[in-house]
Amino acid sequence: MAKEKKISRKDSKGRVLRKGESERKDGTYMYRYTDERKKRCCVYAKTLPELREKELQIERDKMDNIRVSTKDITLKQLIETYIEFKNDSWAVNSKESYRKVYNKYIKDSWISLYKIKDIKKADIILYYKDLTKNMSNNSLRRINELFKPAFDLAVTDNMMRFNPTTGVMKYFPKNVKERIPYTIEELISLFQFMKDSNRIIHHQLLPTIIFLSQTMVRGSELAGLTWDDIDFENKIINIDHQLIYQKKDGKFQYFISPPKTKCGIRKIPLTAGAQKALLMQKEIIRNYSIDTKFEIDGYTNFIFVNSKGHPCIVSDLDRKMNRVVERYNAAHKNRPPLQKMTCHLLRHTGCSIYVKIFYIKGYDLKILQKWMGHSSLDITLNLYNHIREKEGLIAHKNISDDVSKMYPISTPL
Numbered sequence: 001m002a003k004e005k006k007i008s009r010k011d012s013k014g015r016v017l018r019k020g021e022s023e024r025k026d027g028t029y030m031y032r033y034t035d036e037r038k039k040r041c042c043v044y045a046k047t048l049p050e051l052r053e054k055e056l057q058i059e060r061d062k063m064d065n066i067r068v069s070t071k072d073i074t075l076k077q078l079i080e081t082y083i084e085f086k087n088d089s090w091a092v093n094s095k096e097s098y099r100k101v102y103n104k105y106i107k108d109s110w111i112s113l114y115k116i117k118d119i120k121k122a123d124i125i126l127y128y129k130d131l132t133k134n135m136s137n138n139s140l141r142r143i144n145e146l147f148k149p150a151f152d153l154a155v156t157d158n159m160m161r162f163n164p165t166t167g168v169m170k171y172f173p174k175n176v177k178e179r180i181p182y183t184i185e186e187l188i189s190l191f192q193f194m195k196d197s198n199r200i201i202h203h204q205l206l207p208t209i210i211f212l213s214q215t216m217v218r219g220s221e222l223a224g225l226t227w228d229d230i231d232f233e234n235k236i237i238n239i240d241h242q243l244i245y246q247k248k249d250g251k252f253q254y255f256i257s258p259p260k261t262k263c264g265i266r267k268i269p270l271t272a273g274a275q276k277a278l279l280m281q282k283e284i285i286r287n288y289s290i291d292t293k294f295e296i297d298g299y300t301n302f303i304f305v306n307s308k309g310h311p312c313i314v315s316d317l318d319r320k321m322n323r324v325v326e327r328y329n330a331a332h333k334n335r336p337p338l339q340k341m342t343c344h345l346l347r348h349t350g351c352s353i354y355v356k357i358f359y360i361k362g363y364d365l366k367i368l369q370k371w372m373g374h375s376s377l378d379i380t381l382n383l384y385n386h387i388r389e390k391e392g393l394i395a396h397k398n399i400s401d402d403v404s405k406m407y408p409i410s411t412p413l
Contacts, residue, residue, distance in 0.1 A: 076112040082150035092257040093244045121164045137172040181349035193328050207280035212346035214274040219314035219343030225303045235270040245313045256297035264373040318342045
């Protein structure tokens with residue numbers, strides 16, 4: 001029996017339609033296909049060439065294992081998925097920070113409802129340009145820190161082929177604000193000013209400032225330190241947590257959380273200067289009968305506390321240190337004024353001093369990297385590379401002697 005010849009289907013213009021293609025009564029075209037979940041799907045187009053371009057894209061996606069079923073996900077859904085995905089691995093402060101960024105800048109933005117499959121690099125650039133009308137390029141980087149890994153996740157999960165944020169930040173260069181560390185001479189002068197002062201707050205802050213510049217701990221790590229973290233016998237400071245003070249459920253609260261990164265868990269040498277600062281702090285607590293039994297998430301006996309025995313708050317500490325600097329500048333008008341003091345700048349200062357020592361002595365800078373809690377040596381070198389460029393090694397032959405001189409020996413109480 002002769003095989004019956006299959007009749008080709010044609011559109012209204014006489015063009016042969018392929019399998020899955022059809023022309024609707026209104027003249028538009030439709031293509032039916034089955035996705036990776038065996039679910040029947042349809043795409044539409046006004047013209048046949050346009051429809052076949054979409055068919056070609058579908059076939060490309062199938063060949064590249066792009067999950068067609070997830071391509072209707074919006075940017076809003078993607079970011080929410082990413083935040084949920086990272087929720088358990090983020091530190092408490094990072095979690096709250098990124099959630100604020102999402103709620104304020106992304107959740108209700110015009111780009112949030114775009115399907116990720118339709119987002120191009122040009123869309124990201126346009127959105128970022130809109131944001132920079134009211135924020136700095138540095139702040140914009142915080143948003144990109146959400147976008148880039150979220151799109152990376154989408155690419156990894158075969159939701160899309162390329163990350164549209166790749167290379168975007170080159171159009172928004174970082175607003176570089178050079179952080180110039182204090183010199184040893186400046187610190188010596190400031191310490192002497194505080195030691196000679198008749199203000200109690202100066203005496204109370206002195207051990208904190210010395211300790212920060214000696215140990216290079218982050219402000220949140222300083223706030224979380226307890227006496228149990230100090231090994232006086234082996235001269236070691238154990239850093240395995242930080243203290244965060246931020247708003248939650250409508251009120252400010254203390255939280256104990258892991259350090260900023262995994263590399264933040266580390267042991268720092270207890271230098272002679274840092275040990276003297278701790279002994280000074282212990283004497284302050286004893287002289288002012290400060291109760292340090294205040295407990296946070298099972299931690300108690302905090303070292304750097306206020307008059308109520310509560311751990312110091314980084315923002316308050318920065319504010320108090322700046323008042324000291326203002327008074328110092330007012331009393332030394334014949335000298336260049338000291339810049340504003342922060343916990344971060346003291347960390348920066350301490351590292352700059354140690355970098356000089358390490359270069360002169362030929363020590364391995366990876367040791368300093370571990371002390372700082374940096375995830376890579378590049379971070380340490382990039383932040384403090386200006387030391388080699390501006391000053392060189394010759395000017396610092398006697399740096400070790402200078403470092404030992406910068407810390408007061410006697411308690412100023």
